[in-house]
Structure formats: structure tokens, C-alpha cells
Amino acid sequence: MIYSEKENVKSLIEMSLKVIRMYDWLLDLYVLDFFVDDHWEKLPKTWRDSFRDMDPQHLGEILSNKPPKQLLPLSFLALIKSVDALSIPRQNTYKPAHKIDLKNLDNCKNHPRLKNLFLKHVKLKKRHEISMMADVVVDTAMQTGCNAVIDFGSGLGHLVRVLAYRDDLYAAGIECQRQLTEEARKLDLELEYTAKKHISPEAASKLHRPLHFNITLSCYSQLVKLPLPETMMNYGLIGLHPCGDLGPLLLKHFVESEHVKFICVVGCCYMKLSCEGKQQGYPMSDYVNRLDSKLSFPSREIACHAIEVYCERLMKGNYKDLKIHAYRAALERILVEHDPKLRHAPVRSIKHSDSMTFENYCSLALERIKLPLPTSPSVWSRGYHDLQQWRRVVVVYTLRLALAPLVETVVLLDRMLYVMEKGMSCEIRPVFDPKLSPRNHIIIARR
Template identity: 70%
Template sequence: MNFEETVKKVLTNSLKMVKMYEWLLDLYVLDFFVDDHWSKLPKSWQKVFENMDASSLGAIISGKHTNHMLPLSFLALVRAIEAYSLSRKRLFDPESKIPISNYLGHPKLKNLFLKHVKLKKRHEISLMADIVKLTALDADCNAVVDFGSGLGHLVRMLAYKHEFHAAGIECQTQLTEEARKLDLELEYTVKKHLNADSISKLHQPTHYNITLSSINQLDELSLPETMENFGLVGLHPCGDLGPLLLKYFVNSSKVKYICVVGCCYMKLSCGGGNTGYPMSSYLAALDNGLSFVSREIACHAIEVYCERLVKGDYQDLKVHAYRAALERILVDNDPKLKHAPVRSIKHTNSLTFHRYCALATERLNITLPKCERAWAQGEDDLQKWRRVVTVYTLRLALAPLVETVVLLDRVLFVLEHGLSCTIHPVFDPKISPRNHIIIARRK
């Protein structure tokens, strides 16, 4: 079985599991009490999870051993998730495969590219730059365009450290201007340590301020002559931007490679013609619908969440129950207030339910009910907060299957166009939950 057939098989099986448990994925947490989500679980699941500590559930979802007697249907689900989801464990280390960098020729410039960069972003841009370097060497193309370049941290590393002819595209003018200032700041620092000859060889990135909405705009870019052919990079492009870059890659012979990490799946346009999902002809012919709620939960951090459960650090997760209990009060008071945009309030042990409701609704200009029965119902709901955590955890366990469907659809789209394409979990998922990089190049 070749790689394309393997992708189709895994994609089909993942989608089948998603469809089988669509009823669970589509349970919106704030509707927990309004729609009685607990009653939707199989009776055997209710019986087991009713008295199970959240730490034990976190251990089960994390694949750790437990002495609990679990329903066969649940065990089968856990095994299916393990079998059909893309592995999220970091296995690919690009750093060991590329030539050692000289950090611009001076040891004091080693950490220059990490200045002004938060820890999460440091992890991402360092590994992403290494991946791009490897891919570019393989494609024999030393030029790159970074989409959604923000403050230019990645494109700056690619240009100055890895000596790419690089351009960054960002839709926010303020970020583009700040990126140019950071380039100048870097060069000012470099001049203190390098000679004139070394400085003259620096590759300064070009920054463009463009809102990208169609692939035609990319053909209209006035790139430098050194970038006649180039690669595309997208580090967590939002919604349809990732699919847009992949479409441009397969349709433009001047794009030699692409490295893209997906994000914000809930913002994808779905169904119909030129959409972000599905992309492949194979998946388009199947029953492929994914709800907004299922795509949204596929963007959450399952490793960090389960680790907190295992450690018993889940008291603040009561806020989900607070919100769900408030939703019942609001809907009972006025059905038009369903899913009202209440404020996000962080839970603390000293926060009473009354206080939470007052803070959450203070911008809505509504009067909360004063009858004791409504508040008694709310307090009773809060006693069931562990049920809310349990159902949310079960939904989160399915999230990797949804992400697998979205990502393998993109991989298959590239393969269907006769181009080389792979996918690797490169980032540490505890630091960067969307950690799979799709890498494709022209053969």
C-alpha cells in the first residue's frame, strides 16, 4: 500500500469514528444543564464515571494504567482514537539534520533572534526555521515567503541566521512597521560585533502589508529578483489561510516547497466550492461534515488538560459548571438570552455563584431573577460540576480524531496533485498544541 492509499485509509477510519461519536463532540459545554448532557452518555458510562475522580479519567485518556473496570464500548473508543489519530508525540528532530549554524559568526549573537520573543514562540520559530532550512536544501531553493509574519520573528531568523532571501506578509500595518524596526534593532546590535564585510553580506527580509483573500494576489506581489522561485511558510495561519497557501503551492510552478502548521479550524469555510474544508477530491465525495463545535474543540490542548487532571489540579475547571449553571438561569428567565455573550470570569475558590453571575452578566444590561427557586437550582447544578468536567474531557479525547481528518484532507489534496507531501509532529504539544507541520515540495 503506497502512502496516498495509507492516508486515505486512516482518513476514512478517523472520519467514521468522528461520525459515530458526533453526538458527543457536538455537546456544547455551556448547554450542559439546559440540554441535560449527562443523560446522553450511555448508561454504562454514566455508572462508571459518576463516582470516578477526575484524576483517574485524566490518566485513562492519557493512556496510563488504571484499576477501574471500564465499559467495553469506552475501551474500544480509546483504542480507536490511539489507532486512527495522528501521533502528537514529537518524533522528528530537524536540528540534528541541518548544518550547524555559525550564529552570524559571533558567539555573543547566539540568542539574538530570541530577543523580544515569548517562550512559546521561541520554541516554534526555532524548530520551524530548521524545518524550512531542511526543506529548502532538499528543494534547492533558498528563498521563502512567510504568511502571517506578525512581528517578523520567524522571517528575521530565516533571513539573518539561515541566509534566506525572505519576505514576510502581514495584514496588520502596525505589526509590519514594528517588524521593520526590529530588523533595524538587530542590525544595530550586529554591527557592534561583525566587520564591514560580514555586515554587507546580511540578508535583510522584506516586509509587505497585505490582506490575503485570494491566491491571485500572490501572483501580483513585486518580490525581489532573488525570489523568482520561493517556498511558502505558514506558522499557524488562521482559518482558510492555510488551505489558501496549499492551493497556491499546487497551482504555481514557481513555488518549490511549503511548510505549514494549521490553526483555528473552527474558522474554516466548509462545504460548497472553493472552501477550506474539505480540500481533497476523495474526502469531498464522502459524508465529511464537521460541526463548528467539533472543529473548535480540535484546537484545544489535550496534553496540558489531562496532565492537570492527573495532578488533581482541576478545581478551577469548575468555571465550566458555573457558566453552564448560569446558562440555565438565563434561558429559563428569557429564551432569547441563549448563548448570550457573558464575560469570561476566572474561577477562584472564594468566588460564590451569585458573585460569578453578577460579574459575568454586568455588561448585558439584564436583571437576574430574584426567586429563591432559580438560585437553588443553580446551586444544585454546581454540585454536579464533576459531571461537566467528565463530559468535557470525553469530548476532548475525541479532538485528535477531528484534527486528523482536517490535516490528512490537506495532505491528500497535495498528493492528489502528484506532489510530494508528508506530515510530522515537530513541536512539543504541551508548548504548542497545534504541533503538526505539513511539508510538501515539487519533485
């Protein structure tokens, strides 16, 4: 998704925020407060009439752009169409630009005996992300003539290992946990040991071993002071799901430092963004700062959920385990009426089971806060009455989730506009499979 004109981005952000302002009341509903705050009555009457007896499976189909099987309120249809029109597309259309040279097999990239070399110790979701992210980084590095990268939040070093040993880039990883850094170095040596069994000594001598730095990054000036070798004086900056304010921090370093030739960063944990102060992570751009751009914690939290996977579950009729939301909401009413100070108490998280009674659930959930079970029959009677409305709980949660892509769009476009205001090109591409990796957009900017 590429915008050549800042005015296009500004217009899209402004229209998105107008829709969000109209539905702040919905975005800000916590599921566990469903009965305490009577969420059902907060819906417009026409919505309540339409959704009261609707099977959640049908609602999943509607949110997946399938034709509705009944008449729906125009205000709801307008909302769904607006979110769909304004949100950044989420389906992957990215195709790697660089070509693989299959003639030269004497390297870690093409040797047939080493094709699984980078898959060890890596789970399926991470394999997908690393593979796609590496392709984007290599393409961007080639376009900018830059052959070095720094990965922030590198963990066990899986991504930098691919970029260094497979793609011949000079790579460094920054990780705040010392244990992960030490383990990453061990995995480098393990990979080299295996590779040297299959490639020539000459090829082995040319392998680029990645660097690993153990640093807790709190300001972008720390990146300037890294003891980098001459081969990494200019570099690209990459971040695969840096949490909260760390993504914005990397973007700030990119625009401030001439040594950073490009950046590829994927968002994560928007609810942890700071929204006030000099180092705020949202909003970043001057333009959005001047708008009524507030995004509440609940709205940023719901924007991190997996809408495609959720709707697929609804459409398959696999939603009975979502009853657990109603269990928690019914327990919340009991807790608040027992003692208002227990509102949002950190009860134990319990998975749903068809054989689980409400009493069983409450007994397990209350273990953490050591609260005895209620003894009044009327309390249990109303609890079971609440549970009969579990489909309504699912409906309200689903309606909130329908707005999630629009909230994420505002966060991402604000970051994009921040870069464009500094005079640099920027684009947002949906690269990962959203069913495997819900935060699937990569912000790509070049100096």
C-alpha cells in the same frame, strides 16, 4: 509521518470518519448547555455508571494511556484505542538534518555574543515555535535547492528575521496589519545595529534584510503579483498558524504555482474553516469531498484545544478551577428559563476563584448584558444544586476532548491528500512540543 501511497491516507481518513460519525452526538455537546440539554443523560448508561463517581484525576490518567484502576465499558475502551490508533502521533520526533558550522564565527548564527540576538521581544512559546519551524524550513529549502521563502502572517517578522539574518535565506513576510509591518522593519534595523558591533564589515555587507509586505490576502492570485526581486523568483511558502481558510489558501497556491518549490504550514483555528462553496477550506481533497465528511463547528472548535496540558492538569489534581464550566452551565439554565432568546448570550468571561459564590459569579458575568440578578430563592437553590454536579461537567468535557485528535487528524490528512492528488509528495510531522504549542504538526510538501 510519511505516506507513500494515497490509498493508505484514504483508508485512514475513512476509518477516522466512521468513528467520528458514531460519536457526533458527543462532539456536538457545548459545555454551557450541560444542564439545559441534560448532557449527562446523553451518555450511554454504562458510561454514566462508570464515570458517575470517578475522580477527574483518574480520567486524565486513562486518556494519557495509563492503566485504568477500575473496569470500564468496552465501548469506551474501544473508542480510546481507536482514537489512539488512528490519530497522527503528537510527540515530537523531528531532528534537524542540516549541520551547524561552528568554525566560522563571523556571522549572526555562530557568533557567541549574538546567540540571544533573535530572542528579544519574543515570548517562550513563540521562541520554541520559531526555532523548530526555522529548522524545518532550512532543511526543506536545502532538499529542494531553494534559497528563498515567503512567510504568510509574519506579524512582527520574528521568523523571517531568523531565516534571513541567521540562516542566509532570502525572506519576505506578508502581514495584513500595517502597524506590525512597520514595527517589523524597525526590529530589522535594531538587529542589524547590534550585529554590526560584533561581526566584520564584510560579513555585515552580506546580511539578507527581509522584505515586508502589507497585504490582506483573500485569494492566492495575489501572491503571484508580489513585486519580488530576482533572488526570489522561486521560493518556499511558510505559514506558522495561519488562521481558518488561510492555511488551505496557501496549499492551493503551492499546487497552482510552479514558482513555489515547497511549503511548510501549521494548522490553526479549524472552527473558522469554511465548509461550503468554491473556496472552502474543508474538505479540500476530491476523495474526502465524496465521503460523509462533515465536521461540525463544535467538533472543529474542540480540535483546537490542548489535550496534553488538560490531561496533565487532571492527573495532578489541578482541576478545581474547571468548576467555572459548571458555573457557566448553571447560569445558562437560568438565562434560558428567563428568556429563551438569551441562549448563548455573550456574558462576561470570569476566572474561577475558590472564594467566589455563585451569586458573585452571576453578578459579574451579567454585567456585559446588563441583566438584573434573579430574586427567586428557588432559582438560586437549583443553581447550587447544579453546581454540586461540577465533576460531571468536567467528565463530559473531557470525553469530548478525547476525540479532538481524531478530528484534527481528518483535517490534516485531507490537506495532505489534496496535495498528493496533484501528484506531489507530502508529509506531516509533529515538530513542536504539544504542551507548549498544541497545534504542533507541520505539513511539508515539495514540488
